[in-house]
Amino acid sequence: MTDRLYGGIDIAMKVPSHQYQATIAFYRDTIGLKEFIDKAPAIGFELGPNKLWIDEAPMMSQAEIWLELFTGDFDDAAAHLEKSGVVRCDTIEPLPEGFKGGWITSPANIIHMVREPEAW
Incomplete structure (x- = not known):
């Protein structure tokens, strides 16, 4: 276990275009989450202490969840992750x-x- 990494507040849902509007309506109208927009074009919802960001992803065929981890020192955390065999995918x-x-x-x-x- 390392103290280099800890959970962030952002959860991103990458949604294909053919499911995007229905997904927004589901969280806004059916579930009733409070909507806010401060990283347009993504739509954000309050999800308890977290933020759920829904991004339209035309190049995808199915939805994906992306998570956030914080670190006090990215270079240190990156070195730890590399040493542990974690795959970097910065081109995503x-x-x-x-x-x-x-x-x-x-x-x-x-x-x-x-x-x-403070990187964002």
């Missing part, structure tokens, strides 16, 4: 130049953003 979605974070995948192919909290 571009991040801003100089961003203190990156993308990894779990053995079950769940995408995780690992970042310093």
Whole structure:
């Protein structure tokens, strides 16, 4: 166990275009989650202490969940993950130049953003 990583607050759901509007309506109208938009074009919902972001992903055929992990030192965490054999997949979605974070995948192919909290 390492103290280098801890759970973040963001959960991203990448949804194919043919399911996007129905998914937004499900969380907003059926479930009744409070909607907010501060990272357009993604739609955000309050999910307890977390934020659920729903992104339209036209290139996908099925929905995926992406999770967030925080670290106080990305370089240290990245070295730990590499030493542990964790696969980096930074090409999955571009991040801003100089961003203190990156993308990894779990053995079950769940995408995780690992970042310093102030990086976003």
